[in-house]
Amino acid sequence: MSLIEVVPGQVELVVGRSGALAPSVRLFDWSRADEYEFAFAVEAIDDGVRARIESVTVTVWDNMSEFFDGLARDFRGWEGERVWGNNNLVVTATFGSGGHVYLGWTLRSGFFPGDWNCTVTTVIEAGEEMTAVAAELRAFLREE
Numbered sequence: 001m002s003l004i005e006v007v008p009g010q011v012e013l014v015v016g017r018s019g020a021l022a023p024s025v026r027l028f029d030w031s032r033a034d035e036y037e038f039a040f041a042v043e044a045i046d047d048g049v050r051a052r053i054e055s056v057t058v059t060v061w062d063n064m065s066e067f068f069d070g071l072a073r074d075f076r077g078w079e080g081e082r083v084w085g086n087n088n089l090v091v092t093a094t095f096g097s098g099g100h101v102y103l104g105w106t107l108r109s110g111f112f113p114g115d116w117n118c119t120v121t122t123v124i125e126a127g128e129e130m131t132a133v134a135a136e137l138r139a140f141l142r143e144e
Helices: 064-073 128-140
Strands: 002-007 010-016 024-034 037-046 049-059 081-085 089-096 100-108 117-125
Touching (some): 010 128, 024 117, 037 117, 049 100, 064 089
Antiparallel strands (some): 037 049, 081 089, 089 100, 100 117
């Protein structure tokens, strides 16, 4: 995972392992609609499949950063599945053996018949790596 400055003032966040076939999710093209709402694009890649949502709108009440901060705080694990989501993006988190967090990123084009969805799973180490992802997400969302 890495937070990359593409051009001055514009960053993107890549979550996942490096490599051509490794699953990854890229958050980019962040913009603010007003003081309560922002949007960004999401691209998910896994084994030759690439899905993209041009605009995921998130409000300050959606608590996306808080969701990831909670995953980082609970580095010793938890039972069951945790879920964060909105209309176009759903993130699920499960704690697995070996101290890893499995993040399922589901991109959805809509809710009607004929609309598509794509889920890519990234695996993050529950300690320092998850803490880094949470911090980089806050930086990407401009919540530092």
